[in-house]
Amino acid sequence: MQSLRIGDMNIKLPIIQGGMGVAVSLSGLASAVANEGGVGVISAAAIGMNEPDYMKNFPEANKRALRKQIRLARGLTDGYLGVNIMMALTDHEALIKVALEEKIDLIIMGAGLPLNIPALIAGSGIDGSHTKLAVKVSSAKAARLIFQYWANKHNCIPDAVVVEGPLAGGHLGFRKDELEKEPVPLEMLIRETVSIIKP
Numbered sequence: 001m002q003s004l005r006i007g008d009m010n011i012k013l014p015i016i017q018g019g020m021g022v023a024v025s026l027s028g029l030a031s032a033v034a035n036e037g038g039v040g041v042i043s044a045a046a047i048g049m050n051e052p053d054y055m056k057n058f059p060e061a062n063k064r065a066l067r068k069q070i071r072l073a074r075g076l077t078d079g080y081l082g083v084n085i086m087m088a089l090t091d092h093e094a095l096i097k098v099a100l101e102e103k104i105d106l107i108i109m110g111a112g113l114p115l116n117i118p119a120l121i122a123g124s125g126i127d128g129s130h131t132k133l134a135v136k137v138s139s140a141k142a143a144r145l146i147f148q149y150w151a152n153k154h155n156c157i158p159d160a161v162v163v164e165g166p167l168a169g170g171h172l173g174f175r176k177d178e179l180e181k182e183p184v185p186l187e188m189l190i191r192e193t194v195s196i197i198k199p
């Protein structure tokens with residue numbers, strides 16, 4: 001398999017492990033994937049659920065647990081590490097800031113449109129220049145919206161796009177009735193998305 005490039009990232013094993021929330025993909029899985037040459041991904045969704053104060057103060061628990069897991073993973077690998085942050089999380093902005101502060105290699109954003117994240121990063125006072133930004137979409141239309149919005153409002157575009165088809169697990173950009181009929185082939189979604197973003 002050919003290596004995968006995302007900016008200056010040269011990913012020898014072209015596999016980005018899917019982030020799995022509720023403390024499923026943490027430092028252990030992410031560092032193991034990174035040690036094999038892929039990108040290991042820690043999911044930020046409910047990552048603080050094992051912290052003692054999660055029920056009382058989940059935003060602080062999530063921030064602390066994310067920082068802890070990134071640092072643990074860094075201690076276990078020199079490979080590439082990413083964080084998956086769903087836009088549907090009420091504390092997604094705070095979690096993005098933690099990932100940037102920890103100089104994560106890649107942030108993958110899905111479950112919602114990350115339209116104003118470049119402005120959040122620019123205004124955060126954190127040097128986010130090391131971190132690549134990937135967006136997760138289920139249609140070329142969503143990719144076009146994000147690319148046009150970022151280009152027009154923020155003068156930038158995402159570093160990478162993850163295309164997720166109707167057979168994937170997790171929070172998808174499909175309605176229930178779309179999932180019940182003949183699934184759109186992922187290959188078609190990829191072709192359409194590439195043709196939209198190429199220009």
Ligand SMILES: Cc1cc2nc3c(=O)[nH]c(=O)nc-3n(C[C@H](O)[C@H](O)[C@H](O)COP(=O)(O)O)c2cc1C
Binds near residue numbers: 022044110136167
């Ligand atoms: C238990 C579980 C938790 C998941 N949590 C997240 C998540 O936090 N964020 C996210 O973007 N995707 C999440 N997903 C989706 C996966 O990252 C992945 O995109 C999806 O499973 C499709 O990959 P696959 O076809 O290899 O299963 C989750 C999936 C599973 C099975």
